[in-house]
Amino acid sequence: MGRAPCCEKNGLKKGPWTPEEDKNLVDYIQEHGYGNWRTLPKNAGLQRCGKSCRLRWTNYLRPDIKRGRFSFEEEETIIQLHSILGNKWSAIAARLPGRTDNEIKNYWNTHIRKRLLRMGIDPVTHSPRLDLLDLSSILYNSSQMNNMSRFLGVQNLVNPELLRIATSLMSSERENPNDLQLLQNLQQNQLCNSQIQNQIPQLLQHNELQEIPAACVSFPSETQIVEPNVEQFPSDFTQTADWQSNGIPLNFTEDYVNPLPSYNYYGSDHQTVMDPSPENSAFYSNNSNQNFSFASVLSTPSSSPTPLNSNSPYINSSTEDERESYCSTMLKFEIPDILCVNEFM
DNA sequence: AAATAAGACAACCGCTCTGCT
DNA sequence: CAGCAGAGCGGTTGTCTTATT
Numbered sequence: 176m177g178r179a180p181c182c183e184k185n186g187l188k189k190g191p192w193t194p195e196e197d198k199n200l201v202d203y204i205q206e207h208g209y210g211n212w213r214t215l216p217k218n219a220g221l222q223r224c225g226k227s228c229r230l231r232w233t234n235y236l237r238p239d240i241k242r243g244r245f246s247f248e249e250e251e252t253i254i255q256l257h258s259i260l261g262n263k264w265s266a267i268a269a270r271l272p273g274r275t276d277n278e279i280k281n282y283w284n285t286h287i288r289k290r291l292l293r294m295g296i297d298p299v300t301h302s303p304r305l306d307l308l309d310l311s312s313i314l315y316n317s318s319q320m321n322n323m324s325r326f327l328g329v330q331n332l333v334n335p336e337l338l339r340i341a342t343s344l345m346s347s348e349r350e351n352p353n354d355l356q357l358l359q360n361l362q363q364n365q366l367c368n369s370q371i372q373n374q375i376p377q378l379l380q381h382n383e384l385q386e387i388p389a390a391c392v393s394f395p396s397e398t399q400i401v402e403p404n405v406e407q408f409p410s411d412f413t414q415t416a417d418w419q420s421n422g423i424p425l426n427f428t429e430d431y432v433n434p435l436p437s438y439n440y441y442g443s444d445h446q447t448v449m450d451p452s453p454e455n456s457a458f459y460s461n462n463s464n465q466n467f468s469f470a471s472v473l474s475t476p477s478s479s480p481t482p483l484n485s486n487s488p489y490i491n492s493s494t495e496d497e498r499e500s501y502c503s504t505m506l507k508f509e510i511p512d513i514l515c516v517n518e519f520m
Numbered sequence: 521a522a523a524t525a526a527g528a529c530a531a532c533c534g535c536t537c538t539g540c541t
Numbered sequence: 542c543a544g545c546a547g548a549g550c551g552g553t554t555g556t557c558t559t560a561t562t
Binding site: 192226231234277284 | 528530531532
Binding site for chain 3: 191225226265
């Protein structure tokens with residue numbers, strides 16, 4: 176195992192900070208500044224480890240900390256950034272002046288995450304939660320099961336419920352191509368998210384990533400989602416040569432720079448446009464309006480407190496219910512009636 | 521009014537990264 | 542290059558508050 180917790184040494188104090196400890200820490204930092212956290216507690220007369228002091232300062236005592244309820248703009252920003260960055264709380268916090276990574280993380284876990292789950296959205300992938308659907312019976316009788324699972328990229332998942340809905344959608348293709356398109360959209364969106372997130376650490380390390388496909392950030396208009404486009408769907412599912420073992424189409428890496436159908440939490444008016452300069456980009460969308468500057472996401476904010484602006488009426492709502500109601504109303508993907516998500520909530 | 525459950529958030533733990541020697 | 546310390550990060554736990562029964 177790892178080393179022993181630093182506070183176990185020398186009988187240092189743990190647990191909640193007292194007002195006296197806070198005052199000692201603040202007084203010391205105001206006089207001497209912070210840094211060298213290891214020696215700081217001793218110099219400040221605190222029976223705490225340096226790490227505990229640093230956390231207390233950065234998460235609570237720092238004078239620029241903004242306390243209180245998150246605004247709607249902040250919440251919207253968090254969701255958008257989380258869809259790109261995942262659980263990179265410090266990177267998200269960098270775009271929210273006055274908020275700490277810890278605070279954002281807590282807020283996500285206690286508020287936003289639960290709300291997305293209630294809305295049937297997977298808070299990890301920001302995609303509809305197909306895993307919750309009751310799909311258990313049909314596919315075991317289907318000769319298409321293996322090929323469908325390849326199409327879905329879930330052969331390692333072997334989730335019969337997911338496979339069943341896929342089959343249902345396949346069987347209704349002729350009657351309702353919209354459902355099929357939805358399934359494909361969801362699949363593409365998930366692939367896009369996972370690919371981007373996999374590449375983020377590498378690209379950050381080499382400072383290569385200037386832009387990421389905005390289709391994975393904010394999403395095109397509703398018409399793009401509901402428009403039938405069965406040509407994009409492999410007509411013959413036995414042609415598995417076009418599909419990689421991980422379920423990703425071989426040509427996907429070429430295609431995924433194109434705008435992908437996806438959804439929007441707050442409506443198409445909230446298209447995020449930041450520093451569109453595709454000519455300098457490692458990734459770019461064919462639609463320049465959908466570019467999103469990843470570098471700007473990660474950089475420390477300068478002047479604008481909420482760079483991801485919103486003019487939505489959402490920000491005028493005040494209660495948790497109103498927020499959820501707004502989110503539900505403005506969601507740009509639609510869950511078909513056959514997906515009785517509520518039963519699983 | 522008391523007991524219990526759920527929610528909210530502060531704090532801790534362990535790991536990783538970075539810079540220095 | 543290896544080893545070390547400091548710092549930062551994300552996940553988890555602990556504790557307090559509020560709501561419900």
